[in-house]
Amino acid sequence: METTAINAARLPVMDNYGPRNRTLVRGEGVYVYDDQGRQYLDMTAGIAVCSLGHAHPVLVETIARQAATLLHCSNLYLNPWQLQAAQQLTELSGLDQALFCNSGTEANEAAIKLARRFAYVRGEPHRTQLVSLPHGFHGRTMGALSITPKPAYQEGYAPLVPDCVTPDTLDQVVACIGPNTAACIVEVIQGEGGVNELPLQVLQQIQARCREVGALLIVDEVQTGVGRTGHFFAFTDAGLDPDIVTLAKGLAGGVPVGAVLAKAEVAAAFTAGSHGTTFGGNPLAMAAAAAVCEVVRQPEFLASVRAVGQYLKQQLETFGTEVSGKGLMLGMTVPDAKAFVAEAAEAGVLTTAVGPTRVRLVPPLILEPAHVDEMAERLAHLRRG
Numbered sequence: 001m002e003t004t005a006i007n008a009a010r011l012p013v014m015d016n017y018g019p020r021n022r023t024l025v026r027g028e029g030v031y032v033y034d035d036q037g038r039q040y041l042d043m044t045a046g047i048a049v050c051s052l053g054h055a056h057p058v059l060v061e062t063i064a065r066q067a068a069t070l071l072h073c074s075n076l077y078l079n080p081w082q083l084q085a086a087q088q089l090t091e092l093s094g095l096d097q098a099l100f101c102n103s104g105t106e107a108n109e110a111a112i113k114l115a116r117r118f119a120y121v122r123g124e125p126h127r128t129q130l131v132s133l134p135h136g137f138h139g140r141t142m143g144a145l146s147i148t149p150k151p152a153y154q155e156g157y158a159p160l161v162p163d164c165v166t167p168d169t170l171d172q173v174v175a176c177i178g179p180n181t182a183a184c185i186v187e188v189i190q191g192e193g194g195v196n197e198l199p200l201q202v203l204q205q206i207q208a209r210c211r212e213v214g215a216l217l218i219v220d221e222v223q224t225g226v227g228r229t230g231h232f233f234a235f236t237d238a239g240l241d242p243d244i245v246t247l248a249k250g251l252a253g254g255v256p257v258g259a260v261l262a263k264a265e266v267a268a269a270f271t272a273g274s275h276g277t278t279f280g281g282n283p284l285a286m287a288a289a290a291a292v293c294e295v296v297r298q299p300e301f302l303a304s305v306r307a308v309g310q311y312l313k314q315q316l317e318t319f320g321t322e323v324s325g326k327g328l329m330l331g332m333t334v335p336d337a338k339a340f341v342a343e344a345a346e347a348g349v350l351t352t353a354v355g356p357t358r359v360r361l362v363p364p365l366i367l368e369p370a371h372v373d374e375m376a377e378r379l380a381h382l383r384r385g
């Protein structure tokens with residue numbers, strides 16, 4: 001308690017992230033360095049963001065070139081990099097059109113607005129309900145928070161957006177979806193919820209129910225997307241056919257960006273003036289996104305994510321139980337996640353806690369087997385009994 005108060009009083013930034021006892025100043029490949037010169041193997045990648053690791057030559061060159069060409073021009077004008085990024089994402093997803101914003105929460109905010117607006121323009125203004133899943137996470141703005149059923153995140157922010165429903169258990173979701181449902185939003189693997197792989201059968205049932213009642217299916221790929229699970233999108237691997245897909249985190253390798261992809265019929269509900277953002281789709285983020293997509297979409301790159309992910313998963317079995325996840329989005333159960341994360345950092349490996357007993361690893365997608373060995377060596381003293 002006391003450290004929090006001291007930190008809050010001393011730092012010129014708000015205390016909403018709690019006390020932080022490391023300051024990072026530099027990164028290279030899968031490593032980051034703190035202000036004391038200590039090196040860490042980065043198994044967090046800025047929370048699944050730095051997909052190409054740190055200071056990747058392609059991204060460095062792209063960003064530098066773009067800064068010297070055109071950083072921002074607003075959406076009063078088209079810019080070629082936005083069209084390039086949209087081209088890549090529609091091609092890879094099979095969806096028809098893209099809308100760009102600046103973060104995951106904004107992408108989901110736009111997605112739920114699009115779902116309500118689609119119902120509205122179809123002459124179904126009563127269809128406003130948004131259904132989300134237990135342990136889901138979709139962001140912190142009012143709309144995204146309203147579909148994120150975590151009491152600790154929602155506390156103190158009432159009243160939330162009306163007509164957002166999350167049942168207590170997974171098997172109740174299908175029954176919640178009805179003629180007033182605008183959309184149901186799912187993650188194929190719940191990231192913040194603890195790296196929970198959702199049963200494919202449940203996801204299929206949800207999709208079938210959405211079709212049956214005329215509701216849209218939104219897949220939130222903010223964390224799973226852009227190669228994280230060893231597939232460019234997790235939904236294709238899960239055999240889903242979503243109406244809307246949202247992206248952010250890894251999309252531009254560290255440059256803030258978000259995207260909404262939708263089927264043409266749905267996308268058409270966003271008519272001129274119905275939604276917008278000043279920074280969204282700016283040339284810098286778009287050039288970075290297009291460059292990241294070009295690297296990640298290569299079949300050899302994705303195959304390597306799956307292979308090294310498999311190896312990392314095996315290694316994690318020796319540190320924790322209930323190891324879950326796909327590709328390089330992995331979680332495990334340990335007795336005390338906070339303690340594990342602190343001790344691992346002390347030993348030079350950055351990980352994150354996603355729950356009292358769950359540790360998540362979402363390293364850069366350029367991770368190699370030798371890095372996994374290095375992690376295992378640095379953490380040898382944390383192996384389970």
Ligand SMILES: *Cc1c(COP(=O)(O)O)cnc(C)c1O
Nearest residue numbers: 103104105137138139191222223
């Ligand atoms: C991180 C995350 C978000 C929120 O993204 P922000 O960029 O932090 O707003 C939304 N959905 C999922 C699945 C996420 O992992």
